[in-house]
Amino acid sequence: MIALSGLLPSRGSSARTLNGVCLLMIGGALLALIGADIQLYSVDPWQELSRIGLGLLQPGWRDFPTLLEAVGQTVAFALLAVALAAPLGLLLATVFHWLPVRLLCAALRSVHELFWGLIFMQLYGLSATTGLLAILVPFTGVFAKVFAEIFEQQSPEPARTVPPAAGGLKRHLYTLIPQSWPALVSYTRYRFECALRSSAILGFIGLPTLGFHLETAFKQGQYSEAGALLWAFLLLIASIRFWLRPRLIPLYLLAALWLLPETIGFSNGGYLWQFISSDIWPAAVRAGEWGAALDWYAMMFNEQLWPGLVQTLLLTQIALVLSGVVVLATYPFASRALAGPVLRWPGRFLLLVLRSTPEMVLAFVFLLLFGPSGLPAVLALALHNGGLIAFLVANDSDAERNGPHARPDDPKGLMRYAYIETPRRFPALLALLFYRWEVILRESAIMGILGIATLGFYIDSAFEEIRYDRAFLLIAVTALLNMLVDSLSRRLRRLARSDRAGLLSRRH
């Protein structure tokens, strides 16, 4: 992780603008509370919850080789996908000033890995190709954007020494890439952790990663097996820095190739054209009946797009603000300056659990506690994303602890939290929250079990009903919405004046 010492309120971050943005967001969330589908039901969850708790405390796995294999394949997918996506993203970042590239990357980013997986499954079956592409494609979009932002933060001076005729690629090769190398590497490392999560989650749609077994165990109520899988995943994430050594990476890549699951019995490669030309268009459009096609689009708008859009935006807004609250409440417990060198470990562990437990699992537990409504969804999203941002914020705090701004008479405890750490972290925190906005939007697909009809819910239904025309339209609209939110959050970030080097490179 890079030090964030460049980021200081004194660099022009006006407290007034920051407060304005915050008030706007909180006001939006309060308004959303009125319209959102949030309700409490009286429930009787203790029998089920105690079984879950017992499972977590007494994890058990009958079949150790399968567990190891699942861990290996989770790592293999993540490693190979990042190894391919990072250079591709870097290449795209060098031409990021070109609008079509920016739009393409935004479109790639805006579709959830799970939906990419379902799309590629139509083309490549259940195969390693599907799994790799499902991570690789959206990650390339993210890498391109973040790398381009890192380049923007670099001093333009060295680039001026390159002859104007040399062209963009050379300018990047000789100046911008070397200048920003530490930031690029650090972001790629962080992104690898995200890829591990994505890889695990892809098991939910059938790839043989940890999520495959986790979903089964959880669904069947075999909580001690689910517990074992969750612990294995936590351990994997927590230990990244011990095993991901730069020198070992080529070795790991070879091992990953060898570990990828073998594709069984797939022989239809000529399916792509049918998918693009026929499957994803409604029957009326294919037949050229424009009146009927219009009816179809109107039906989709009235029954799924509009209601889904409203619910998605309302819940996202509440989840976003609540994530901020979670960050403010948890990060001090994981920071060395506030919690101390020893006591921060329980805090760090909490954040590890929050950011590594799939939202689906969190949402299920809250569903048992509070009954079906938007509440479990909002809590699950807020805890997961809040945990992730708090982890990054705590890391920033640690990185800066002995930096140039440290003074021997800095206060301690609550005073330090209120007057030093939080104000210094706040612009970065806000920027990270805005970055997560689009992620929260994408992740609203988990809400089917809660009976909340978000856009993700309808996309999932369309795939289940083998109605790719609907899925395509819904995904296209979600992608547009994501692009909008993305540009809005970029503006808000500028408002918050947090567009400084370093912290931008820590986005998920």
Place this chain on the structure above:
Amino acid sequence: MSFLRRFLALALLLPALARADTFVFTAIPDEDESRLQQRFGKVADYLSDRLGVEVQYIPVKSYAAAITAFRNNQVQLAWFGGLSGVQARRLVPGSEALAQGYEDQFFKTYFIAHASAGVEPADQLSDSLRGKTFTFGSKGSTSGRLMPEFHLREQFGEAPQKIFSRVGFSGDHSRTIAQVQSGAYQIGAVNYSVWESELAQGKIDPDKVRVIWTTPSYPDYQWTIRGDVDGRFGDGFKERVRRAMLELNDPELLASFPRQRFVPASNSDYAPIEATAKAIGLLDD
């Protein structure tokens, strides 16, 4: 060789090249999805013995994934639910329902309720259900979605979302039971055989959750095979698969499904399912 194949998959040049002579099948049982690979690996061995070709099993996670694999010929044979079988056969002309479980000839769905919901068992769904919270199973399930939705619409003349204050999709029959038992949802619709087996295992507390209505019977799970297998594996292959299924009598293998034995089935057995799916708008005409 396999290293090279993986590399090709990685290079995204081709969908991995298939071994043309391998007969591949998939199955999602309606209960106990654990250790699928081991359990269905044994079914693959049995089929391989009977058919004289290499047979492999691929585990999948959802009906949609199973249908996709069947459609693009990654698998040639699948153990589908009633609805997913109909969907798959519509997408792959020439494909055929071969055999169903003995129990699948008269499958049922139970409507279950939490004790605090105050709904009494009855001969039909009553107005006391109105305004309660309700959960289906998986979106593509016959017993957890299609049939209960059909009967709700028939009884109330309205969409479930209008009858109940909230309609969820638990994703799985075991989850439906857990969610109704915990009171998270007041009412649920569940595959009768999963209910019976969880009841027998003592996972259900009869003081908390009970059956309030049983649907009339309908046909459910079946083996469906692609129409082009005879061309690929030799004349009469389809019939040999059918015979292998009907003559399967090893209790250990049957327990994976879990069914007593398999009996003949045909596409027309599932016409009522197709009509029902069209009636509630899950299938287009």
